[in-house]
Amino acid sequence: MNFGVDVDKFFDIAQTISNISGEPSNCIINNMRLGFDYLSPKIFVDMGIIINPLLAYTKYAEKTGKQIENLDGFEKRRAWFDEVLKQVEGFVSNAKGGEM
Numbered sequence: 001m002n003f004g005v006d007v008d009k010f011f012d013i014a015q016t017i018s019n020i021s022g023e024p025s026n027c028i029i030n031n032m033r034l035g036f037d038y039l040s041p042k043i044f045v046d047m048g049i050i051i052n053p054l055l056a057y058t059k060y061a062e063k064t065g066k067q068i069e070n071l072d073g074f075e076k077r078r079a080w081f082d083e084v085l086k087q088v089e090g091f092v093s094n095a096k097g098g099e100m
Contacts, residue, residue: 013088056083
């Protein structure tokens with residue numbers, strides 16, 4: 001797994017999903033790795049994360065100034081990671097809001 005993300009951030013996301021879902025973190029890490037390797041929305045749905053590939057690619061392309069059709073595999077995985085990160089941060093924010 002190498003698509004330009006901070007490994008510590010990857011593991012933080014996995015731990016957060018684990019804490020929320022109750023699934024062991026090693027299972028979450030493996031599922032995330034498979035989801036990114038195969039660009040499989042289904043694997044992420046099983047973790048409660050909904051990825052719209054076209055939307056993820058569009059956002060990433062706009063951010064980088066590229067056309068969607070010119071994104072390579074590395075960039076597509078990065079686009080997915082950005083979407084996963086955004087959703088997990090939303091989960092955390094919502095959970096903190098619910099505690100207050």
